[in-house]
Amino acid sequence: MIKKSFSTFIVLFFVANLFSQTSEDKKYSLISATENVSISFLDILDPYLSPLTYNGLGVGYEHAERKYFNPENSKFSMQGKLNALVGLGFNPAYTAAMTYIGGNYNWGAFYHYRPLKNWQILAGATTDAQLGVKSLSRNVNNPVNVDLAVNLNLAGQARYDFNIFRQPVRLNYELEIPILGCMFVPLAGASYYEMFDLWNLNNAIHFSSLHNKLGLKSALTLDFFLKKSTLQVGFANQNLLYEANNMVFKQNLLAFNIAYKYDFYIFKGRKNQAPANFMSSEK
Secondary structure, three states: OHHHHHHHHHHHHHHHHHHHHHHHHOOEEOEEEEEEEEEEEEEEEOOOOOOOEEEEEEEEEEEEEEEEEEOOEEEEEEEEEEEEEEEEEEOOOOOOEEEEEEEEEEEEEEEEEOOOOOEEEEEEEEEEEEEEEEEEOOOOOOOEEEEEEEEEEEEEEEEEEEEEOOEEEEEEEEEEEEEEEEEEOOOOOOOHHHHHHOOOOOOOEEEEOOOOEEEEEEEEEEEEEOOOOEEEEEEEEEEEEEEEOOEEEEEEEEEEEEEEEEEEOOOOOOOOOOOOOEEOOOO
8 A cells, every 4th residue: 555655656746747847848939019109201192182292291100019820939920010100291382281090900920040140031921901091171072082902912021130339239121012902092083972872982992913003111220129128219111102093192101210129928817927938039
């Protein structure tokens, strides 16, 4: 009886020790979040509202999150972004103003490639949905136009780590190009009453690709690593040119960004304590 109890104790001890080691060795994937605010210079050309280009300023905010699909594999990550922009532009004579309010949600997957020491290349694809409203109060019949589009994009990012006065710094360059999608562009002169109250959407929905839509989003930023977070500063550029219904639309943006980056992990339940082995997608 004593031998049997002792044997049972030994087995339970080794099983508990095995599970303890497994728990300690298990990695957990952190979510790397970025809170970004920006001030932008805007150029907007919308022939549905006016044949003139409107220039002005905009204020933007973006929340982004990135994490590895599997914390045991540091080669594949996913990223989601939600941003908003409010802008005001004027025509060349400053006789009319155009307001812009818009938002975009973007989600994508990336492969992490580390070709050299201190270098990291991320290559992947993203999909996004855009909704924006442009308003020109001087127009009587058609004072508002809506930007509505979904896109499939090619995307990439390059990271280079170095030191400035012995402090670690990261240089980032991001690039995104729309390849396929769908966009809403009404006929010139068609009223929104006719389109949505009478459901006359004739020739308002268009397939988009490189033949009628050219776009480029890029950003150059510097990350300054703090004790428990990261400060990021840099510039972003966006150029968009698309054509439909014999009208050419343009939207250009040059922004100065400042962002705060941090890692976090969502625990389920009050008694779920923070594990020791975290895996950040920024590493």
